[in-house]
């Protein structure tokens with residue numbers, strides 16, 4: 133099942149929430165800051181052992197004090213106008229995150245709108261990529277997994293709902 137809702141992703145009780153991280157994996161602002169704040173210091177300690185993450189890739193950690201059991205840290209591209217490979221890198225973020233979740237047989241996962249905040253990616257094209265990659269990977273895997281697109285604003289929610297219904 134694929135749905136969009138408006139919530140603080142740190143409150144969702146799912147197998148894994150996805151973090152919109154940066155390449156250091158050492159925390160930041162936005163959803164990254166909120167997730168580290170809610171997870172507690174154990175998350176940063178584990179992240180320190182990972183040695184960073186390439187843009188377009190993702191890494192798995194435990195969820196610590198979060199209701200979610202795991203966190204998948206995905207590093208999205210910084211929007212530079214759309215001609216520097218950003219779409220492909222964003223596709224890769226969602227694909228790698230889904231691969232990790234499917235590989236671990238997670239039954240539920242929640243994504244924030246990766247790259248659409250500080251990194252400046254326009255929300256609508258990013259939402260189209262998110263929905264398309266999730267739909268394709270679920271169809272290819274044939275595995276049942278509940279996927280939630282967790283929006284932080286009403287505006288983003290209406291964009292995701294429109295994309296899901298198109």
Ligand code: APR
Nearest residue numbers: 140141152154160161162163164166247248249250251284
């Ligand atoms: N729950 C759900 N979504 C959230 C939350 C939250 N608690 N807080 C912010 N968001 C939303 C933002 O509104 C935006 O729609 O997450 C989306 C991604 O925005 P950012 O968090 O700014 O992430 P991104 O654009 O990918 O930039 C990543 O920002 O915080 C730093 O360390 C991070 O350097 C990295 C960069």
